Amino acid sequence: MSASVARPVALIILDGWGYREETTANAIALADTPNWDALWATAPRTLLTASGRAVGLPDGQMGNSEVGHLNLGAGRIVMQDLVRITSSIEDGSFFANNELVRACEHARSAGSTLHLLGLLGDGGVHAYDQHLFALLDLVAAQGVSRVALHALLDGRDTPPKSGMEYLRETLAKLDGRAMLGSVSGRYYGMDRDNRWERTGLWYDAAVRGIAPHSTDALESVQHAYDRGITDEFMKPVVMVDPFGMPVAPMRDGDVLICFNYRSDRMRQSLRALAWPDFAGFDTGARPKLHITTMTQYEDSFPFPVAFAPQSMRNLVGETIAAAGLTQLRTAETEKYPHVTFFFNGGMDAPFAGEDRG
Missing domain, CATH: 3.40.1450.10 (BPG-independent phosphoglycerate mutase, domain B)
Structure with a gap:
């Protein structure tokens, strides 16, 4: 990362939003989502597995909000x-x-x-x-x-x-x-x-x-x-x-x-x-x-x-702070712990340059 970056970068997490090709009982696929459809059609994309061993859970165990934010913030598989x-x-x-x-x-x-x-x-x-x-x-x-x-x-x-x-x-x-x-x-x-x-x-x-x-x-x-x-x-x-x-x-x-x-x-x-x-x-x-x-x-x-918590280094927020950049974490009350505590690897304290709202 370079401190000369002028434009802000947003990581937007749609909690609970998933992908499945079958449309039966698939609320996301059946909904009218023109903005999402446009992004899907024109922007680079990939899929991530959000359950089981891919996020540090047992085979077959469904993922959840805490697990997702913890793995995203760590940038690696975190043993749950x-x-x-x-x-x-x-x-x-x-x-x-x-x-x-x-x-x-x-x-x-x-x-x-x-x-x-x-x-x-x-x-x-x-x-x-x-x-x-x-x-x-x-x-x-x-x-x-x-x-x-x-x-x-x-x-x-x-x-x-x-x-x-x-x-x-x-x-x-x-x-x-x-x-x-x-x-x-x-x-x-x-x-x-x-x-x-x-x-x-x-x-x-x-x-x-x-x-x-x-x-x-x-x-x-x-x-x-x-x-x-x-x-x-x-x-x-x-x-x-x-x-x-x-x-x-x-x-x-x-x-x-x-x-x-x-x-x-x-x-x-x-x-x-x-x-x-x-x-x-x-x-x-x-x-x-x-x-x-x-x-x-x-x-x-x-x-x-x-x-006790597992010790993790070089988290996403930590890496941004080390580069001298600022970051803002924001969510509604229900998801505030997820974009702060869980995204920071289970630590309450913010990193340098990290604001919360």
Whole structure:
């Protein structure tokens, strides 16, 4: 690159825009897109594979927005956290992971509850069920006696009513090893757009035990389905004992392991749990928790991280900055983390000459 370049260059990412020759059920091919058609007909072009091994995912695994921006910003194939964590389970190193073992030791020595928080199912975008099941094996092997799961239902990266079977399978894995503390759709527990009223409903259920009561999680999910509410939008419920008492509210000294590996939709809930001077909603007396996250959710978070970020050099933004050029990253709120954090290889800090709007 030369600092003498006078004309700006734009990298425009159409998130979710793809190519397929067949026109059946192909909204892009069937739509009226004259500008796109003109570019396609007159400009140099090529196609990139956006799923599977081409973007650091397992064979057959669909790509997603985070993965796409991460690979584009790196200019290379980036091994995704899904693959890293799954490989560690397969080779056994997961069960000796320093931060996960320390979290278990803390709960065991304090006699406190170890809470697990994350998305159920095999969607593979934010979380993966085999990681949760491995965590259950780990905490059992570490002798943690009191374990609670706060389950988030997907229905967005999985079929909208698949949560029932995912929950049924998970409950079988919990049997005798852990209890279910709360159930919520991801609409509430994984908001990323500062809609604090949503996060507040999840927080009240999972942390304070304040929400509609349930003694049968599967029945509660079916009740939501009967009212036309799918997994993503299921309102939080708190599991209670036969006397109507919440079975696993979060208390001072408890441990929390967040097993989602994708960062952007976990930040908001963790700010509510632990951020100093948090003012998004009334949290009541927040419990003092020992929190561990599966991956690094934000540079400023002080929590131990089980799988630290991979170090990458010569990213696109870094190369532009090194050439003495300026750059502007801009997107609507929903995609702001993608053109900043993910495009910069999972780093929050901007490069020299990088503005954001």
